Amino acid sequence: MMNKIYIVVVFLLLIGCKEELTEKPVKMFPNGTVEEKHFLDTEGTVKKTIQYYKNGNIKIEGEFNDDGKREGMWKSYYENGQPWSIGxxxxxKQHGINRVYFPNGSVRYxxxxxxxxxxxxxxxxDEKGGLVKSEDNSMSK
Incomplete structure (x- = not known):
């Protein structure tokens, strides 16, 4: 029982230690809606960005490391909200899975x-999900 309580307390402490980010609009459309906003840490470093289409749908979103370089999962979308790419x-540097989609939602590559x-x-x-070709990149290293 004490082990369970200890685990819960540690978990709650870890959640409480998560750094809070401040949201800051950095670019606006002429109509006054947000085109791009950044999320800054307590030192003012940009940790995350989200760009929007005029209709309010997300265009691209992703996070940055402490050196201001892309880190983790980045996603971009078509104007209708369908995924365009995930990498x-x-x-x-690009590292890991990369997937690009057709506007109908099926995987392009x-x-x-x-x-x-x-x-x-x-x-x-192809747009119906049929394999068109495979490319071997094992020699690209």
């Missing part, structure tokens, strides 16, 4: 990056 970054280089097999599809 992972590590210290500003997908593959992996490692330190900004394409790796492994990349698959390309």
């Amino acid at each position: 992972e970054y590590q210290n500003g 997908e593959g992996n990056w490692e330190n900004d280089l394409k790796t492994g097999t990349w698959n390309f599809y």
Whole structure:
């Protein structure tokens, strides 16, 4: 029982230690709606950005590391809100899965990056999901 209480207390402390970010609009459309906003840490460093279309849908969103480089999952969207691309970054370089979509939501292509280089097999599809071609990038290192 004490172990469970200890785990809950530690979990709550970790949640409470999460850094709060301040939201700051940095670019506005002529009609006054937000086109881009940043989320800043307590030192004023941009940790996250979100850009919007005029209709209010998200255009692109992602986070930055302490050096101001892209970090983690970055997502971009078509104006209708459908995903356009999803990719992972590590210290500003593409690293991990990358997937790009057609406007109808089906996958256009997908593959992996490692330190900004394409790796492994990349698959390309038609709008109905049929495989068009596969590209071997095992020699790109």
